[in-house]
Amino acid sequence: MYEIEYNGEKIPYQIINSKIKNMYIHIKDGNVIVKVPNKLKEKYAIDFVNQKAKWIYKKVKEAENQKREKVTIEPQDIHRLETIVSQSVYEYSNKLGVNPNKVKLKDIKYAWGSCSSKKNISINLQLAKKDEMEIRYVVLHEMCHLKYMNHSESFWNLVEKYMPNYKIYRKRLKQG
Numbered sequence: 001m002y003e004i005e006y007n008g009e010k011i012p013y014q015i016i017n018s019k020i021k022n023m024y025i026h027i028k029d030g031n032v033i034v035k036v037p038n039k040l041k042e043k044y045a046i047d048f049v050n051q052k053a054k055w056i057y058k059k060v061k062e063a064e065n066q067k068r069e070k071v072t073i074e075p076q077d078i079h080r081l082e083t084i085v086s087q088s089v090y091e092y093s094n095k096l097g098v099n100p101n102k103v104k105l106k107d108i109k110y111a112w113g114s115c116s117s118k119k120n121i122s123i124n125l126q127l128a129k130k131d132e133m134e135i136r137y138v139v140l141h142e143m144c145h146l147k148y149m150n151h152s153e154s155f156w157n158l159v160e161k162y163m164p165n166y167k168i169y170r171k172r173l174k175q176g
């Protein structure tokens with residue numbers, strides 16, 4: 001690993017030799033990669049990177065800020081999520097005639113919601129940024145698992161019965 005120093009901060013970067021004609025700097029997810037033609041001396045690559053220090057610094061900071069924005073959820077968004085979730089749990093409990101044991105908002109990886117065999121429902125906190133209908137779809141989906149612990153045809157028919165256009169929201173959530 002190499003480093004550049006800018007604004008009192010050290011930014012690491014990687015030099016990768018490649019069959020290319022011109023040197024270029026590539027920044028992905030905040031990682032700096034410098035692609036250098038095979039024949040070029042390393043010293044030139046380092047000089048080049050140092051000349052671009054300000055630009056690299058700016059790009060790396062931008063990437064870091066974007067990452068942070070993705071994970072931060074504002075308190076008012078959580079409050080909104082809580083309201084929508086509790087209202088739809090109430091509504092679908094009545095419609096479906098089932099009651100979850102507990103409903104929790106949680107940081108879940110790889111799923112928008114889950115339902116355990118103990119009838120505990122977890123709702124992903126990241127839904128705080130989503131539209132109301134998408135949140136309602138996740139609640140309905142998990143509530144339907146209280147009747148069917150699988151994704152059988154009967155399960156999907158039940159979801160569809162109470163949200164005929166659920167496929168729109170399901171698709172949107174899959175797209176992230």
Ligand SMILES: [Zn+2]
Nearest residue numbers: 141145150151
């Ligand atoms: Zn499911």
